[in-house]
Amino acid sequence: MVTIADVAKAAGVSKGTVSSVFSKKRPISKEVTQRVLKAAEELNYRPNYWARSLVNRKTNIIGLNMRSEKMPLDAFQHELLDGMMEVCYEHGYRILINILQPSLLKQVELIASDPVDGEILLDPIHDDPRIEDRLKRHVPIVVVGRPSGELAGQVCSVDNDNIAAAAKSVRLLLTQGHRRILFLNSAKDRTVAEDRELGYYLAHREAGVDPVAGLILNKPDDDGTSIRFGYETTLQMLREHAGISAILADNESMAMGIYQAAEELGLHIPGDFSVIAFSGGEHFPPAMHPPLTGMRLDARTIGMEAARLLIEQVTAGAAGVKRILLPSELVERGSCACTH
Amino acid sequence: MVTIADVAKAAGVSKGTVSSVFSKKRPISKEVTQRVLKAAEELNYRPNYWARSLVNRKTNIIGLNMRSEKMPLDAFQHELLDGMMEVCYEHGYRILINILQPSLLKQVELIASDPVDGEILLDPIHDDPRIEDRLKRHVPIVVVGRPSGELAGQVCSVDNDNIAAAAKSVRLLLTQGHRRILFLNSAKDRTVAEDRELGYYLAHREAGVDPVAGLILNKPDDDGTSIRFGYETTLQMLREHAGISAILADNESMAMGIYQAAEELGLHIPGDFSVIAFSGGEHFPPAMHPPLTGMRLDARTIGMEAARLLIEQVTAGAAGVKRILLPSELVERGSCACTH
DNA sequence: ATTTTTAACAAAACCGGTTTAATGTAGGAC
DNA sequence: GTCCTACATTAAACCGGTTTTGTTAAAAAT
Incomplete structure (x- = not known):
């Protein structure tokens, strides 16, 4: 050398x-x-990059930290990464993807501080230990999602307004006359699932409709693909419960599973039942048949905002604790219709 | 600290x-x-990670180097990243995503050697300067795709067997009776475009069919989205050239553009013309309407093999120059049919 | 002509670790 | 009792850069 x-x-x-x-x-x-x-x-x-970083205390690298079980990345995460990349690209930052086996984390080699100037944390859970650790070591972070409890007031975060998004989509279905709305929600321990459930109830209350019990199902804890969960659950629920006329899905993969189930049952969307989904990108929903109506979550913008927030924190020193809530847009395409 | x-x-x-x-x-x-x-x-x-790396001359980070114009990532790249992540996860490596503005690359701050143990290079072009640079500095690399010219013998690489894949898909169309096959190929300077063009001609020759001139179009140099290129080119070519009965697309996004064009022209797939595409994943093609027939490239496996090869090189010192060629599978779904 | 300033570079200290050489101390062999 | 060895620890050198301090000669000021 x-x-x-x-x-x-x-x-x-x-x-x-x-x-x-x-x-x-x-x-x-x-x-x-x-x-x-x-x-x-x-x-x-x-x-030598490292020699320079050592003395400069600056790496121009930001980390993307995700819970290790989440692999491969879903559409939302990929879009988010795209957004991060775009902002980092402009500012001369690189991205370090940080997923390590829990077992390896115990090795001496790897308990070292991460070689980054700051981190973006995905999928926060209740009292996430990762957040506490970064706070203690004064590593700048931005959380994507809603940090729980008292951590909420201490870290920057970017998130969809999930309550509003869920409420808006359920509101659409209610005004179309649907009364039994099946909600295939994401895994239970994630804060996002709570928020959306809240929105579901909120819209019902607003409309003066009593939600039917047993129609909110959480995806089992991150095992199995969403597409299969959507497929199997739809088959089962449509058989067991009469009168379900609309399904709200956590993501577009689930919606695909639902479409498959409809085809198998010989049911027509939206004639026989309506489908609406939270969708990470607007790449594929228009190509589905019928085009999928959904809440456009814009993961890309979230990624961009998170990266901006983090880079701001890293360069300008500690800015205040900000929480950015992004509105979601309801895009009607053709998978929802009025009842009767 | x-x-x-x-x-x-x-x-x-x-x-x-x-x-x-x-x-x-x-x-x-x-x-x-x-x-x-x-x-x-x-x-x-x-x-301190940097201090330790400095003396150990080892970072446990491998870089993913892509040409900066390619943003956001397409389905192939996302799948590939997933594969890389899976292998890295097992071996305790992190991934550094390396895309930097060409303008920033000139800054002194950033001409430093990359902070990685090795790199995976995407989308090689002719006499790719990145490859020459890494060779000169003895940085272990694995190229995804075909390194051109004399570089081919000096670096490890992983690739689809693009010649065979293109030939196989064109062969299908030829046996179905198609004689004017439009090929929307990727950008001209990429080696992959050459290989596929070769496959296109090969299948024609095998079948004793003279390929019609002017039916191979290269996407302009990485500007604009694939989906738009597919849409606009299809509209134009179907108007200008009579007798085109099949289109071979470089990726599934292009295919979506083609579908959109068909809808706008009131044409039916595969009744009026057939479509076949190289596809990075098997996530979305089945959900298209009609389900998209395609060559499944298995980017995920490529990513895994590339990561394995690189980690092997990094840990075991210089292994021999290997080239891994992965076969692609033709998945018939419903967008191709016989003529007349 | 002498002092002060400035420019341009060398020498050394430093960043936070690892590793090698040196040191001291206890135990065993003779 | 002396010498050798083994062991645990320290001091110093090193990794490859940056930054501070020192030094020298020429230019400017008095």
Whole structure:
């Protein structure tokens, strides 16, 4: 490996001089500058990233921390990553994807502080230990989702307004005359599931409708694909419960499962029942048949906002604790219709 | 920041002793070990990742290097990333996503060597300067795709057998009676485009059919989305050229554009013309209408193989130059049919 | 002409770890 | 009792950069 000392020797100057030539933080004569640049060029010298980070206390890397069980990434996470990338790209930051086996985390090699300037945390759970750890070590973080309890007031976060989003979609279905609305919700321990359930009830109360019990089902804890859960649950619930005329799905994969189930049962969407889903992107819903009506969550914007917030925190020092709530847009496409 | 010196002072020992307690590379008495661990615990000490990397010359990070214009990531890249993540997860490696603005790359801050043990390079072009650079600096790399020219013999690579894949899909169309097959190929400078074009011609020759000139179009250099390119090109070509009865698309997004164009023109797939596409995942093609017939490229496996190959290189030192070619599977779903 | 300032560079200290060489101390062999 | 060895620990050197301090010679000020 070519070091700064090699360059210095080749150019007949000291290490500090070479450093100054590159950083331009102190004046170096034109003649010496030329000599150094030539030597560096010839030796194919590249400054060592880690040595520099060590002294600068800055890596220009931000981490994306997700719970390890979540693999592979779903549409929402991919869109979010895209958004993060776009902002990081503009600001000269790189992204470190941080998923490690819990077993490996115990190894000495890896308990080290993460090599990042800050982190974006996904899928917070109740009293998430990751958040407490970062707070204690003063590592800047932005949480995507709703941090629970007293942590909420201490960290920046970006999230959909899930309560409003769920309420808005249920409101649509209620005004269309649906009274038994099946809700295939996400896993129970996630704060997002709580929020959406709340929205579901809220819309019912507003409309003066008593929600039918047993129609909210949580996806079992992150095992199995969403598409299968949507498929199997729909088959089962439509058989067992009469009168279900609409289904609200947690994501577009579930909706695909629902579509498959409809086809198998010989049912027509939206003639026989309506479907509406929270969707991570607007890439695929329009291509479905019929085009899927949904709440556009805009994971991409969330990723962008989270990255902006984090970079702001990292560069400008500690800004205040901000919480950004993004509205979701209801996009009617063709999978919802009035009853009778 | 709590350093190793702080811990040493608190425990009343030297820095080296603390280091040994953590690394267990030299024997430390039980009593001292306890004292050190207690002090570290109380101070909430975490070893500094950069300092450690500096001396160990090892980061346990591998880089994913993609050409900056490619944003956001397409389905293929997302799947590939998933595969990489899975393997890295098992082996205790992190992934650094490396996309930087060309303008920023010139800044002194960023010309530094990348902070990784090795890199996976995407979308190689002719005499890719990235490859030459890594070779010169002896940074282990694995190329996803086909490195061009003399570089091919010097680096590991993982790729679809694109020639075979293209040939196989064109062969299907030819046996179905199609004679004017429009091929919406990817950008011209990419080696993958060459390979697939070769496959296109190969299948024609095998079948004794003279390919019609002007039916292979390359996507303009990575600007604009694939979906739009598919849409606009289809509209234009179907108007201008009579007799086109089948379209081969570079990816599923293009296929969606083609579907949209068909709808706008009031044409029926596969009744009026057939569509077949290279597809990164098997997530969405089945949900399209009609379900999209395609060559399943299995980006996930490519990602896994690339990561394995790279980690092998990084840990075991220089292994031989390997090239892994993965077969693609033709999945017939419903967007292709015989002519007349 | 002498002192003061400035420019341009060298030398050394530092960042926070790891590793090697040196040191001291206890136990065993003679 | 002396010498050697083994063991636990310390001090110092090192990784590859940046930054501070020191030094020298020329330019400017008095």
